[in-house]
Amino acid sequence: MPVLLAGMRAPRNFGDDYADEFDDIYGDISGGISVALYPFFLEGVALQPELNQPDGIHPNVKGVAIIVQRILPDILKLLRKKSLR
Numbered sequence: 001m002p003v004l005l006a007g008m009r010a011p012r013n014f015g016d017d018y019a020d021e022f023d024d025i026y027g028d029i030s031g032g033i034s035v036a037l038y039p040f041f042l043e044g045v046a047l048q049p050e051l052n053q054p055d056g057i058h059p060n061v062k063g064v065a066i067i068v069q070r071i072l073p074d075i076l077k078l079l080r081k082k083s084l085r
Helices: 016-033 061-084
Strands: 004-006 036-038
Touching: 004 016, 004 061, 016 036, 036 061
Parallel strands: 004 036
Antiparallel strands: none
C-alpha cells in the first residue's frame, strides 16, 4: 500500500535547536522506512491569517482547500505507481 508521510515544522519560538531537530524527524522517518515525504503539510497556509481559524494554527475551509490542491499531485502520483504494479 502506498504511503505518503506528511511532514510538519516546529514553530521557531520553541527554540532553534528544538525546531531543527523536530523538522529533521520526518525526513529521517521517510528515509528509514522508504516512504514518500510531503515535507510540510501546511505549505502555503501556515502564517496566513485568512487561511486559518481564529487560533492561528489550524486551517479553515479555504486553508484546507489549498492543502488539498498542493498535496493531491503527490497522492495521485503514488496511486498511479500502485496501479502500474
